[in-house]
Amino acid sequence: MADITRFQPASDQSLMVYFGDRITPDAHRRVRALLQLLQTQPVSGVRNLHPGYGSILVKFDALTLTHDDLERALRTRVARLDSVQLPEPRLIQIPVYYGGAFGPDLDELASSHQMSAERAIELHTSGDYLVYFIGFVPGFAYLGGLPDSLATPRLSIPRRAVPAGSVAIGGHQTGVYPIATPGGWRVIGRTPLAIFSPARAEMSRFAIGDRVRFVSIERDEFEEMARA
């Protein structure tokens, strides 16, 4: 297979590694594999890694490393990507209370697709989603796999604060807000689980490559889990 890996300086202290310019399973596998290689066998002088859908941004100490040296070190690792053993994806179940005060946009979202709220919930919980990467804010999982029939444009005016745990749809994406932030996605429910918790050994509930399934729960189950 032709090597389509492309290296490009992003700043005077960072280098972008692109595996193509589309969101594909192969590009995602390569991102995961290179990330794992760089975490288990770090390149001296590399300070941070920011994975994306089909790329990894490598930040480095420009006083000890140059773009050329880093690119050379990365190329030797990229050449070995096909032999990297990736851990089996985990299946992470996320309980969600849909609608009501926790999902203020559910009814409008459903009716914009000429379906009932129940049907929208059924669709949202029907398949597995892939965690392409964690980014933007701590613990936020970029998920792939939203059914096309649920894709909905973002709100024209973003909310000033979306509560932590909110489950939302924005365009062709769906996700869970790990912390309260401003946001323009349509909020359809909320999970009682802490998505990002500094007190836990594994701070982020999601990891790159995980499979995610949303499970609809009742209000009393939500309250019980939230207390746990």
Place this chain on the structure above:
Amino acid sequence: MSTIRVEEPGLLTTVQDLGREGFGPLGVSASGAADPIALRLGNRLVGNAENAAALEMTLVGGAFAFPEGGVVALTGSDFGAMLDGNNVGTWESLEVPRGATLRVGPSRSGARGYLCVQGGIVVTPFLGSSSTHVMTGLGGYQGRPLRAGDVLQVGAATAPFRRRTVDPSVFAELWPHTIADRASGEPMRIRVTDGEQSAWFAEAARGAFAANVYRVSEQTNRMGIRLEGTPVAEQSGGRMVTEGVSLGAVQIPPGGLPIILFVEQQTTGGYPKIANVITADLASLGQLRPRDVVRFERVQVAAARSVLFRREQLLRSRKIIVE
């Protein structure tokens, strides 16, 4: 252990060190001092390691009581400070007597000032750093800006007080624009290298970006520096897929007004980047305040590197601190 009691917190005062690199895969950005040079020099003035945690003040200082006394230094922009009714200077180590209160005023120059204290501010580290990440409520002192009544722990002093100052002749090189040239009233020059998507913008758009002057918006914070002025024509050369973003990345969102990603940056983003501020000018970004006027100057990566090397050499030289 000695303490600092916050009597007045100022506008936005947080505990900062040089930040936490390495947690991008978790979506956690580095945070850290907005003007890392001012923090490093301040720590050296009081005999700390350069990375020790200190207080970062924004536009308006505050009042800080030292029940057990201490050794401090104010660095960064000149906020004008008084100790027991006497004026005290910026860029020098000071002995604060037991029970005295240091009153720090509003900035008379750039956006940020640092109060460094011998022994450093001691908080529970989060992912190896004492930096506050204000937007996410993580790290620092309870994950938030300081409030009146907060009591901060200070690490043990390891050496007796020594009077030290910073050689003022270095300022023009360390903050070539936002501190040194502020009085000139000229647009402050921020040097940039190309961004990942520079080539996606039309030649005219890139030319306009380099020729325009921009005003720093009131909406500016530690996450991003928003600019106002003539919009840059949106790119039409490619289709953006969300990717990692660098510190100092200059994004062009719909509408065309640039946003510079700053220390509390998001780790990934979906807007195209026309440029990236060079590392040597990041400290200058930390001194930009709303309504400041800036312009961008494009340089090559090799040039950015040599500026960084020269600056670092200067910073590490012994003669910069005068005893």
